[in-house]
Each structure stands twice: as structure tokens, then as C-alpha cells.
Amino acid sequence: MAEVEIIRGLSRAGVAKRYGITAGTISHREKHGHPLPEPDIIIGDGKARSSVGWSPAKYPELDLWNQGVQKSGPKPKK
Numbered sequence: 568m569a570e571v572e573i574i575r576g577l578s579r580a581g582v583a584k585r586y587g588i589t590a591g592t593i594s595h596r597e598k599h600g601h602p603l604p605e606p607d608i609i610i611g612d613g614k615a616r617s618s619v620g621w622s623p624a625k626y627p628e629l630d631l632w633n634q635g636v637q638k639s640g641p642k643p644k645k
Contacts (some may be wrong), residue, residue, distance in 0.1 A: 576608045576620040577629070586633045601636050604628040 582603065583590050597603065607625055611617030621629055 574608060574622055576610070576622045577626075578610055578618055578620045579603075582621065582629060585629070596636050601632065604632055 577585060579590055579593060583593055593603065604621065604625055606619035606621055608620045608622050609617050610620045
């Protein structure tokens with residue numbers, strides 16, 4: 568049996584959970600000029616149904632991404 572290397576990382580859903588936001592919020596941010604950092608891992612076999620993700624080495628970049636997005640609560644009523 569081939570040796571398996573386990574790499575712990577985050578999918579888009581994992582990134583959302585890490586920052587207490589939804590996947591929809593990530594998509595909204597990306598559409599408005601705040602793309603996620605470049606992913607550095609593939610989750611799956613690299614073929615059908617695979618997705619990209621971020622290894623722990625990328626967590627500082629993800630943290631900066633999250634901090635750089637303007638956090639705004641509900642808009643005040645006029």
C-alpha cells in the first residue's frame with residue numbers, strides 16, 4: 568500500500584467557518600474586488616469532484632484577506 572501524506576487545510580467552507588461568515592459572503596467579497604488568496608492544495612484526487620483549498624502555510628494570507636475586507640454591520644436606518 569502506498570504511503571499517504573495527510574495535509575490539513577481549509578476548503579472554501581472551512582474558510583467561511585474560520586471567519587464566521589458564509590460561503591455566499593466569500594462569493595460576494597470576491598465579486599466586489601476582494602478575491603481569496605491563491606489556493607495551494609487540491610482536495611480530492613485532482614480529477615472529478617476535486618476542489619481547491621488552503622494549507623496552514625496560507626492561513627496568515629487568509630487572515631490578512633479577512634482583515635482587509637471592510638467589516639460593516641447593518642446599515643443604519645435613515
